[in-house]
Amino acid sequence: MDLDHAARCLEKLGHPTRLRIIRLLVRAGPDGLSVGAVKEHLGIPASTLSHHIGHLVSAGLIGQERRGRILRCTANYPLLDSVVTLLTEECCTGLTAVRKRAG
């Protein structure tokens, strides 16, 4: 996970609708949710949703598996974790870290 890859992930996460999608899928657990279920939750047009999901898939932030007519989306926990880790280690290792160590 280099800085550019992290930036690409953060860019995708940095849209309200997409951040909601990620939150939904994370909360849904390892089984994730179908595209249709996400659509129900967010109440946005199918084509708009499909584009946003496409962004997230292209960045690897979510995975997809077809089960019959339904396309199941799951959060890529390890990648999300990597992004958070990089953000923490590379970009938050200043005063806050010192404070935390100091208690």
Add this chain to the structure above:
Amino acid sequence: MDLDHAARCLEKLGHPTRLRIIRLLVRAGPDGLSVGAVKEHLGIPASTLSHHIGHLVSAGLIGQERRGRILRCTANYPLLDSVVTLLTEECCTGLTAVRKRAG
């Protein structure tokens, strides 16, 4: 820190140049760096840099304090921490968290 605010911050962090700026300032510590110093490090035109810094300031991710001719920029550690925290708690509280607890 609600989801929309977090999305705004992530959007700003989600650009390679801006993520580099943040990293520089975080590593620079509480005193931060002048705009000129950041420009030296990144090697980009002043106006381009100024725009990016403007983005970060508007999102509150960095602060500025004028000292004579020099404008000192500092990372907003608490805000960065809030973003990471929200991302962790709201969006990474799935399998990864379970794994971590399990060891």
Add this chain to the structure above:
DNA sequence: ACGATATTTCCAGAATTATCGAAATATTGT
């Protein structure tokens, strides 16, 4: 006041992103 340094604002063009209806594709059950 002036010249030098630091940084922003103005301006414009190119590129990218967001939105969503309509049409297309994929899959299932009958």
Add this chain to the structure above:
DNA sequence: ACAATATTTCGATAATTCTGGAAATATCGT
């Protein structure tokens, strides 16, 4: 084969973002 459901792709428009040269602004030292 057909109707129904699930999802994507197409196509078009509007909006936003990115970039950087040139000009403007701010501050300092003399």
